[in-house]
Amino acid sequence: xxxxxxxxxxxxxxxxxxxxxxxxxxxxxxxxxxxxxxxxxxxxxxxxxxxxxxxxxxxxxxxxxxxxxxxxxxxxxxxxxxxxxxxxxxxxxxxxxxxxxxxxxxxxxxxxxxxxxxxxxxxxxxxxxxxxxxxxxxxxxxxxxxxxxxxxxxxxxxxxxxxxxxxxxxxxxxxxxxxxxxxxxxxxxxxxxxxxxxxxxxxxxxxxxxxxxxxxxxxxxxxxxxxxxxxxxxxxxx
Numbered sequence: 001x002x003x004x005x006x007x008x009x010x011x012x013x014x015x016x017x018x019x020x021x022x023x024x025x026x027x028x029x030x031x032x033x034x035x036x037x038x039x040x041x042x043x044x045x046x047x048x049x050x051x052x053x054x055x056x057x058x059x060x061x062x063x064x065x066x067x068x069x070x071x072x073x074x075x076x077x078x079x080x081x082x083x084x085x086x087x088x089x090x091x092x093x094x095x096x097x098x099x100x101x102x103x104x105x106x107x108x109x110x111x112x113x114x115x116x117x118x119x120x121x122x123x124x125x126x127x128x129x130x131x132x133x134x135x136x137x138x139x140x141x142x143x144x145x146x147x148x149x150x151x152x153x154x155x156x157x158x159x160x161x162x163x164x165x166x167x168x169x170x171x172x173x174x175x176x177x178x179x180x181x182x183x184x185x186x187x188x189x190x191x192x193x194x195x196x197x198x199x200x201x202x203x204x205x206x207x208x209x210x211x212x213x214x215x216x217x218x219x220x221x222x223x224x225x226x227x228x229x230x231x232x233x234x235x236x237x238x
Contacts, residue, residue: 004028004049011053015062015205017091026090026117027057033116034081037109043081054204059173060084060148061091063202063213067169068092071143075100075163077129078149082110084173088146089122098142100125100132130230133162140165140221148173153185153214154237158227161192164218170194174212182214188238193220 001009005024012019019027035047046055060083068074068088072095076085079099089097099122101107107124114122125132132138145160145168153172160170174181182199189196198215227233 001025002028008053012058015058017058017061019091023090023093026119027053027087029117030082030086030090030113031057033109033113037112041105041109043106043109054207055209056081056083057087058204059209059211060087062204062211063200064088064146064171067144067171067215068095071168072096073142073144074098075138075142075145075160077145077147077160077163078102078151079110080106080149082113083148084146085122086110086113086119089119090117093119094121096121098123098125098138100127100129102126102128128230129159129163130227130233133159133227138163140218143168145170146173147171151234152237153178153181154188155233157185157189157192157194157216158233158238161189161194161216161218162222162227164194166193166218166221168218169197170216170218172214172216174214176210176212178212178214185237189216191223191238192226193218193222195219 001021005028008027009019009024031052074097076099079085079101085099104126107126142163145164147156147160156172164170194216197217200213203210
């Protein structure tokens with residue numbers, strides 16, 4: 001184990017997350033590939049080693065074990081540079097993951113990451129949520145849908161709940177205070193077949209960075225007209 005791999009292992013241990021040698025090596029290689037590709041493609045504004053560990057890797061996985069461990073099929077919607085999907089895949093290699101994004105070149109990078117890290121049971125889908133949400137292959141097929149994408153909760157719910165199985169969960173990652181946003185999205189969430197089960201706030205370990213997980217349970221099927229046509233959920237939230 002290299003010095004940097006040992007550092008990653010110890011960093012995750014502070015958050016009570018135990019990595020084996022292969023997982024630590026995969027996190028390091030993902031970091032190296034991310035920073036190298038970022039020189040020619042705008043993937044992230046965060047490139048310092050410690051910051052990526054904290055604000056991308058740990059932030060992607062912290063506080064989710066009770067949900068990920070029970071799920072067999074997981075979707076990362078709007079994965080971007082692979083967050084939270086790739087860190088979660090490294091941590092839970094036996095789970096079935098689909099990473100979706102509207103930008104093909106980001107997914108090509110993630111295909112390279114998959115091959116380089118030798119990750120299995122991981123697939124990618126290019127397209128918009130408004131279209132893929134009506135695709136029979138994916139509609140209401142996932143036990144757990146996750147999104148770190150930046151959008152208001154009403155729009156995110158319209159993107160994500162159509163993919164979520166009844167009885168499954170959609171979890172939205174947020175930073176800072178979001179009580180008003182949750183309150184404003186309550187009607188949309190209910191209309192889409194969901195119910196806010198918990199708003200979980202925490203600080204990332206060894207930091208002053210506050211994070212919130214909005215945990216939404218899918219209680220009934222989403223009506224067929226949702227999601228609406230491309231662009232509408234963002235321009236005109238429910």
